[in-house]
Amino acid sequence: MTIQLKNISKRYGKDISLKNVSLTFETGKIYGLLGPNGSGKSTTLKMIAGLVYPDLGQVEVNGEEVTRRISKDVAYLTELDMFYPSFTVGNMIDFYASQFTDFDRNKAEQLMQDMKLDSAKKIKRLSKGNRGRLKLVLALARKAPVLLLDEPFSGLDPMVRDSIVKSLVSYINFDEQTVIIATHEIDEIEPLLDEAIIILNGKIIEQENVEDLREEAGLSVLEWFKSTMAEREGRDHE
Numbered sequence: 001m002t003i004q005l006k007n008i009s010k011r012y013g014k015d016i017s018l019k020n021v022s023l024t025f026e027t028g029k030i031y032g033l034l035g036p037n038g039s040g041k042s043t044t045l046k047m048i049a050g051l052v053y054p055d056l057g058q059v060e061v062n063g064e065e066v067t068r069r070i071s072k073d074v075a076y077l078t079e080l081d082m083f084y085p086s087f088t089v090g091n092m093i094d095f096y097a098s099q100f101t102d103f104d105r106n107k108a109e110q111l112m113q114d115m116k117l118d119s120a121k122k123i124k125r126l127s128k129g130n131r132g133r134l135k136l137v138l139a140l141a142r143k144a145p146v147l148l149l150d151e152p153f154s155g156l157d158p159m160v161r162d163s164i165v166k167s168l169v170s171y172i173n174f175d176e177q178t179v180i181i182a183t184h185e186i187d188e189i190e191p192l193l194d195e196a197i198i199i200l201n202g203k204i205i206e207q208e209n210v211e212d213l214r215e216e217a218g219l220s221v222l223e224w225f226k227s228t229m230a231e232r233e234g235r236d237h238e
């Protein structure tokens with residue numbers, strides 16, 4: 001599945017959220033969409049999920065324009081908690097299984113064990129971190145061709161993050177899935193990434209293959225991100 005954003009612009013009232021963004025995402029790769037608060041990461045993901053439409057430009061999946069129908073192919077972990085508080089964890093798993101034909105119960109069971117979640121527990125009684133884990137279970141248990149993760153590690157403690165980052169790849173089917181992770185926690189997701197994209201003030205300012213970055217420039221993604229941002233700031237102040 002090839003996802004293409006072609007010359008996308010989007011504004012909310014006076015605020016410009018995306019400016020002439022063009023990006024291509026291919027199956028089998030994990031992309032990191034990196035940038036500071038308010039840079040347009042979530043808006044980009046929402047566009048791929050068909051939840052927000054561009055003012056200008058096109059979003060295409062396999063050459064076809066994205067509509068609301070894309071949602072069946074997109075597993076989307078959002079920043080917002082959209083859980084029903086009276087549900088138990090198990091109810092939520094049942095609900096997802098009823099909503100999405102690609103929801104894999106066996107995978108969900110395995111993920112629940114890995115994330116140490118109790119299916120009898122009420123969602124309103126879960127800690128923030130455990131809610132974060134549940135969100136990951138619900139997104140990763142789907143065999144959707146497109147997996148969008150918006151700040152997937154927020155609320156998780158550092159030890160857990162580390163182990164989740166390590167186990168995440170085992171839940172991805174690289175023959176069939178495209179994964180896009182939006183985050184400002186670059187250090188943590190670095191080991192997962194194939195491609196790193198920097199978005200700033202609604203513009204894509206850089207994109208690099210992570211292996212090339214390491215081998216050719218001798219830089220970690222975080223070092224590259226910091227130096228790119230510093231260079232920008234310097235330029236903006238000239």
Ligand SMILES: Nc1ncnc2c1ncn2[C@@H]1O[C@H](COP(=O)(O)OP(=O)(O)OP(=O)(O)O)[C@@H](O)[C@H]1O
Binds near residue numbers: 037042
């Ligand atoms: N529903 C909305 N109504 C008005 N403005 C919006 C809306 N959604 C996003 N914006 C604006 O668009 C810009 C980009 O926001 P977006 O949420 O895409 O950034 P982000 O990079 O995901 O930020 P964060 O890291 O803080 O989540 C911001 O200026 C934001 O205020």
